[in-house]
Amino acid sequence: MSNKLLEVKDLEKVFHLGGRFFGSKLKAVNKVNFDLDAEKPEILTFAGETGSGKTTVARMILGLETPTSGEVIYKGRNVTHIKKRKELLEYMKEVQPIFQNPFETFNPLKKVDSYLFEMAENYEIAKTKEEKQKGVEESLNSVGLTLKEIKGRYPNELSGGQLQRVSVARALVTRPSLLIADEPVSMVDASLRMSIVNLFAELKTKYNVSVLYITHDLATAYYISDRIAIMLRGDVVEFGDIDKVMLSPLHPYTQILLESVPQPDPEGTWKEDIKLSSLEVKEFSRLGCKFYERCPFAMKICKDVEPPYVFKDGREVKCHLYSEEIKNTEKSEETVN
Ligand SMILES: Nc1ncnc2c1ncn2[C@@H]1O[C@H](COP(=O)(O)OP(=O)(O)O)[C@@H](O)[C@H]1O
Ligand code: SF4
Ligand SMILES: [Mg+2]
Structure with missing residues (x-):
């Protein structure tokens, strides 16, 4: 049995471009390598400007994007190209995404608690109604909510912060070992951001959940992360202990990034429109x-x-x-x- 939770090996993604760059290729992710320990949960942050490849890394790990080359190994099993539904379901049970915009995650016409019950149903978490209810309640409790508080309520009846808590609770229904959170607080009010990221730190210590935290927000990253990977045009340019990298950055890009502290890109989603600049394509190639x-x-x-x-x-x-x-x-x- 591997003592690694996740091993990402030489992971690469090449996109074939259309539009005004038709015929060009863009290596959005270039040989990314990292491990997460199975015994010691951690929060690993991927940071870097928009277009540096963070979301593509996350999507490949989640099986939402096919890698051009490289491997994703989860608990010793190669999950890079899982096809069988049963195996995929088993993997997804353990590795759950948290999406950026809670208002897009939830259908405005659907009661929010139904999402949690569906998770319990789809992943066959519990057999009886009572067991399901207990599982859902526990997940909500671990994010500071109760079923009573959200039962029967629609997304617009909750605040952005509450809704993002519900989406974390939803991910927790399957009792995952790894959460992959892509810009989870960029759509949440600045005043509530810290409480959501603190939640990740709490999940790590209380429930042994590791988190891959993707963010522009270096302040929250510094506060909760154990290690950080700085990405630039598909490359991880600096990677290591959070204090080392953020307090004494060595790569010139990290140094500039820390000086400028960029703002979150409110338009950026997991399936954003692809608009490339000439400099971007030049730098990538x-x-x-x-x-x-x-x-x-x-x-x-x-x-x-x-x-x-x-x-x-x-x-x-x-x-x-x-x-x-x-x-x-x-x-x-x-x-x-
Ligand atoms: N489906 C796609 N087709 C073509 N290019 C893409 C596609 N998805 C992402 N890209 C490009 O790959 C690069 C990395 O994108 P992304 O992973 O979304 O970066 P980030 O999350 O760091 O903003 C960007 O230049 C983006 O335009
Ligand atoms: S000195 Fe600057 S340009 Fe040269 S490798 Fe380092 S970061 Fe790149
Ligand atoms: Mg992104």
Whole structure:
């Protein structure tokens, strides 16, 4: 039995573009690798600007997008291309998504409690009506709600914060080991964000649930995460302990990201309209560092040579500044930007 909960190995996604970029390919995710421990639940954040590939990583893990290459292993089982309904159901029972916009997750004409009962039904969580009711109540209690509070109510009768709690409760009905939450608080009032992310921290400690937290919001990420992966144009450019990366960032992109702290993109959803800029396509297709055009420290080598991962000061960083081979040659040259 593997002691890993999740292993993501060399995961890649190439999209074939249409429209004005017809005929071009875009590698939205480039060889992403990470593990989650089965014994020690954790909150791992994926952060980076819009279009860096975060949602595509999440969708591939959830089986909503087929990887171009690479593997997703869950508890030692390869789940990259599960086809059989029974196996898929078993996997989905353990790995649950939390969607971005609670107002889109719930049909305005459907009572919110019915979603929780449907989960219990679809995943065959309980046999009797009483057992189902108990399971639903427990899930709601673990997010600070009761069945009495939400029973018979429609989405518009609840606040955004309450509704997002219900969607977390819904995901918990199957007693998952991993939640994949893509921008779960970007549509929630700023004043309530902290209470929702605190919930993830609580689920981790109380119920051993790991969370893949995808966000623009570096403040909440810092508050709850154990580790963080910074993504840029499909690459994880810096990855490691949250304190190391956020308090002493090494990658020039992480440094700039932390200075600017971007705002959430309220339009961004799991199936957003794809609008690409020329710079984006250029950066994605660059052989060398994807940050070359924008990096204040760019050197000649950065243009065409893909930076290697260097293990430095408790994290991995994908930048030529830290690679030994060029330490004494290129680095002494002037920067190009
Ligand atoms: N279905 C698709 N077809 C073509 N390009 C896509 C598709 N989905 C995503 N992309 C592109 O892949 C890149 C990564 O997108 P995404 O994973 O949504 O990034 P993020 O979640 O970090 O904003 C973006 O440039 C996006 O435009
Ligand atoms: S590899 Fe070069 S261009 Fe890329 S971040 Fe490092 S110094 Fe900047
Ligand atoms: Mg996204």
